[in-house]
Amino acid sequence: MLSRYERRELSRPPRQHERTLTKMLPPRAYSEPLPVVAPGPAQVAVDRRPVLLLAVAPADVDRFNNSRFTRLSAQNTADAVRSIERSRPRVVAIDIDLPQFDSGAIHTAAHQTGHTRVLVLTDSPERVPAALKAGCHGVLLKPFAPNLVAARLGRLVRETLLTPMARRAAAVLLQHGTNRTWPDTACPTCGNMGAVSFEFSSYRRMWYACLQCDGVWLGPRQE
Numbered sequence: 001m002l003s004r005y006e007r008r009e010l011s012r013p014p015r016q017h018e019r020t021l022t023k024m025l026p027p028r029a030y031s032e033p034l035p036v037v038a039p040g041p042a043q044v045a046v047d048r049r050p051v052l053l054l055a056v057a058p059a060d061v062d063r064f065n066n067s068r069f070t071r072l073s074a075q076n077t078a079d080a081v082r083s084i085e086r087s088r089p090r091v092v093a094i095d096i097d098l099p100q101f102d103s104g105a106i107h108t109a110a111h112q113t114g115h116t117r118v119l120v121l122t123d124s125p126e127r128v129p130a131a132l133k134a135g136c137h138g139v140l141l142k143p144f145a146p147n148l149v150a151a152r153l154g155r156l157v158r159e160t161l162l163t164p165m166a167r168r169a170a171a172v173l174l175q176h177g178t179n180r181t182w183p184d185t186a187c188p189t190c191g192n193m194g195a196v197s198f199e200f201s202s203y204r205r206m207w208y209a210c211l212q213c214d215g216v217w218l219g220p221r222q223e
């Protein structure tokens with residue numbers, strides 16, 4: 001026999017923060033819906049799309065051809081930092097394999113806006129622990145599919161719109177952007193607990209990093 005309170009809890013529609021939570025978890029990079037672009041009125045004078053700052057090789061700019069964003073491109077670190085201060089982008093994508101971009105300086109500038117998310121691109125998983133320590137919110141291992149870029153960007157932007165309640169829930173789950181800390185997962189090299197997962201490699205495996213010894217490895221997928 002259910003109490004009155006239990007009956008009411010079972011019959012009420014989900015509250016806003018519960019819906020946000022369900023949408024946010026678990027992190028399924030491969031099943032995320034692509035962002036929906038609603039056609040706006042034709043006479044819009046101001047471009048209100050969120051800004052995406054690209055600190056990537058010129059040949060890679062078109063990989064971020066997502067109509068939800070106004071794209072800006074940076075040539076070097078000074079250029080990127082200036083653009084971040086001036087345009088306060090929603091997301092900065094940095095290719096940390098390129099010597100002209102100082103990942104630490106760009107991370108610092110992005111964190112100072114208070115709302116900019118950082119997506120790091122690299123073809124060496126070994127570089128990821130340093131980026132995680134710098135505070136990146138997402139990682140894409142090269143080469144990546146264009147639809148994965150769109151899904152990852154959409155997810156980082158949705159996160160900036162979370163309610164304070166959903167933000168606290170994410171903190172409890174040790175979720176930082178699309179990276180997540182697993183308190184019971186140990187590093188196979190140094191045995192330190194609290195591995196951080198940063199990318200899926202398939203439906204069954206994902207990449208982990210150890211922030212103690214900077215090791216990276218492929219382990220079973222957890223959700």
Ligand SMILES: [Zn+2]
Nearest residue numbers: 187190210213
């Ligand atoms: Zn380790």
